[in-house]
Amino acid sequence: MDETYYDVNNNNCSFISQTATSPPPNTAIDNTFGESPCKRARFSNDSNDLHWLNSNVRLILSNDEEMIISRRILSNYSNYFKCLFSSQFNDSKLDFYRIRIVNSTDLHYLLTIPRAFENGIKPELSLQRAIQLIEPAAYLQIDIALDYLTDVICQQLNYNNIIRIFHLSLLYHTHLAFRVWQAILNQFQMLVNSNEYLNLNEDELIFLLTDKNLNIRSQDEKRIVENWRRHHNSLNSANLAKFSLMNFARKVMPDSTKYEVIRNRQPRNAIIAFGGWSSRGVAQKIEIFNTRCDRWQTCTFNYEIPTIKRAYHGNEIVDDKLIIFGGFGGNSHYQTTLLFDLKKKDWKWGKNMHDCRCYVSSVQFKDSQGSTSIFACGGMNGTNRLNTVERYDVEKDMWTECSSMAFHRSDGANTLIGGKVMSVGGFDGRNFHSNAELYDPNTNQWQMLGRGMRTRRTGCSAVTIMDQVCLVVGGFNGSKRLDSAEMYDLREGIWHPMPLMHCGRSNYGISVIDNHIIHVAGGFDGQATTKENERLDLRVRHWQALPDLNEPKSALRLLHLNDHSFLDDLFNIPDDFDLVNEW
Template sequence: MKKVEKVEKLYACSETSSSKQSISSTGTTASISTPQDESFKLDKHAERCLRTMEDYLYKQQLTDVILIAGQKRIPAHRLVLSANCEYFAAMFTNSLRETFQNEIELKEVDGDALWGIVRYFYTGIIDLLEDNVETLLATASLLQLSSIVEACCQFLIKQLHPSNCLGIRRFADIHGCTNLLHTANVYTNDHFMEVVKNQEYLLLTADDVAMLLQSDDLNVTSEESVFDALRRWLEHDPKIRQKESSRLLAYVKLPLLTPAFLTDYVENNEMFREQRSSQVLIMEALKYHLLPERRPMLQSNRTRPRKATVGQLLSIGGMDTLKGATTIDVFSLRTNTWRTLVNMSSKRSQFGAAVVEKKLVVAGGRDGLKTLNTVECFDFNAKTWGSLPPMTIHRHGLGVTVLEGPLYAVGGHDGWSFLNTVERWDPTTRQWTYISPMCSQRSTVGVAVLNDKLYAVGGRDNSSSLSTVECYDPHSNKWTSCAPMSRRRGGVAVAVMNGCLYALGGHDAPSSNPHASRFDCVERYDPKTDTWTTVASMSIARDAIGVTVLGDKLLAVGGYDGQQYLSLVEAYDPLLNEWHQVTPLNSGRAGPCVVIENSLTF
């Protein structure tokens, strides 16, 4: 008995001990392990439950509410509706009147769309079709189902077509779908020429046409296309729409039409002939052509070209961290983007470039320490490089421009000395000939054509940077001096806008001093008064800037600030006298040649 009691006590003690023990067959105690806690998970449990609920839905079992939309009655489960939709959750859990109603009417809701959404609550699947996507989106928007709204928007984006984009744009605007509205608007602008050929365009209201035509982002080849689009809309219902003709004509940039087009197709159009307001607009446009000297005072939104009609800006080569960029990058004002068009066929820096007869001509420059006289051209149509006869003199730091057809190579440095010589290439004879030399030797000179004369601005000679300016008349073959700039500017950038010369940046160091003081200041030259005035400064002091006019803005591209090659691109608005930054270059570069080409499509 004592032995048995001892064993029982030992067993009882082991039951309460934190380290559980057992008695072995020999009578001794041994440790045993307790299995760890486990959890069991049934695969796809939630899906099975929802599938069962869906089964109940179709059998109308355990349903506790009926949704009424139009003629459709949809039984459903409050719990499922609330779990999937905050709109229903607020309705059923906040002691609203609907909380206790067995039937709830949803006014102005499409019954089929609502039934599709209710089934989505049970299945997580909804069918998007061309026939139902708009009603689904409207219903989902009312029920605050953002995931379905976004899915519908993405579906509609894929369906965009010139025949339906205006309707989708209007639908997106009504329902506050910001991304869809933006995308449809961009698509409409991109495909404007095809959009206006479709019935949807002809059925627009006058206000919708006004909103469309006033956009500067229309992808059109010329302003004539915009006028033709307006004419097509007016002639679709002339008796009713003639009263809108003057108001809508104001959205066509008439001053940018040719005088012949204005006379033949606008002034003589019966839609505008009897409209006084239309005649005022036509006279404004004709004055713009008849009085070119007054154009700076006649600037308005109607004289500002649309982004697609200003051509493409080409940034060609230049100096970069690899000591010579070879790419030609293209900037589209309408898309506000850069892309690489092609690589140059050879490496060169401090060269000149211009567009002659729809070909890009690149002349002179340096390849390492070697100064070049070679000339090559890129055919925009064939997308191929070819060579032209070389210049008579090797030149780097030259200025290149086109005046009345021929191309001029101005000044520069031949590797030994600064040059005042100028030679001209005639595309007809394909020959280079000398013209009268400049009064001063000039390298890194800024050149531009204004009022049928060639201007050579600033640059460097053997001793210092220059502030002097001279002007060449091709008919007399003579150079004359003009008023000097307020500063000496080597490496200056020069362009023409609104009848004036603009000189940007540059440096004032003598040729032997590499530590130049660079400028952010800009000067404007008026040939009528032979005076320079200072305008708004750029954001960064720099030289070796590429500059051109794109539309109604002056663009300053790249440059060198003394420490780095810049990708910065700035645009100058002469009306506001302000600079603002635009999309930068893909990589920093100094001394890119910048030209405009109208035949490229982006």
């Protein structure tokens, strides 16, 4: 019989990979979500208890392997041993215990994981090894190891392994099962495209179809049910057949405008139309574009909000903050900053800019340290067109003046290209610009771009497509509102013409999704503010007309919000939708 002494002060441990075999009993399923056991462990001050915990215990493990370990370290890291040693049963005082489903290699590794984190070391672990260790970690209730193993597994999920790992996690660790289930909801479209979803059982598929967060295209819902039923025999799909019969297309819903669906679902991403100028002055409605059904809907911020009646303003979402700065309120030109925390759902005033700025353009920049700041360029202070630039540090809530541009620009466009801020187009009070400048945040210097756009543009907008490519759309050239667009490739130094929009417009909102879908909405078409909405798919180089905004507006800002909990508040789709779940 092999015998191993475990030294609690030894941090240098090497292991031989070994697979745990026997499944744990039901009591091995983890249901604890508390703080780290390293913090949670508490010991009595009684000298007898301290002496008892400081003693060693002999563990007889699988294959008759033995380890001699301190009771204190076992109690500190394992809820299983903590309960065993602290109970009032006679077994608590035994000198040895037999644990048949855990081998010495796995136990040695599991006890080393929390020790490594205590010493600032992150253990390296493969997906296969993490899966092997889940069973003994769950059986012994080593929480800090379970948390780490869960992270390792969830970081390496893909459509090939996600369903198998979900079924395994149901046996051992409910927190892992929950996280894998969330990943299945998020990645379900990939499971559909690869037909891996056919490995789900009937109840699992029904639960997925009833979940509002299921990431699935409306046009695929009915096909998924039909394919699953064809793949499985009629006995195994009877409930699914009844469920789909009673729930498909029972009533008119936004998601069912084109296809039969089970229910309305939460979009994974959305576009928010914020602020702007309408026929009645500053726009009051905040609208959100549902990317599942291609429809704008009015949303209400049910929170105590300071005045947000702004047009020609700057708007950015950084981390969990919606940041609004500058703009025009009908009578006043603003230099104020408003911050809305998307998680805490509260507003506060930020520090003022150095200048009042309406017709301002802005862009986000992330430095080498991962800190995000916002550049606000040009604009108008109520009297003069500006060439000044300010940088907003989001963490410090501080505006700092930067080097000024060579040209005064109001209603210009900003974007990020090649790690530098590009300011392009705009109006200086006399001239409409076609030129562009590049700003290097590391040197605080501007330089002119070698070649200007093909067309003079003010009231235009720009988006970054890739690090080296940007797109500038629409605007006003001094004579008419433009329906043209241009793409600039920094590697070539050339502006390329792009397909024409359906509607010439200036001072509209723009947003990009997935680096190839460009949405534009609203603006001024030369006659009036418009509510027309369209998008460009760069893969097919084609503009597609979409349903209109709910009200015409110009000088608005479009913000893209992706996979964020705040989408629940904006769409307000109930979890308990009127589904028929009984048959």
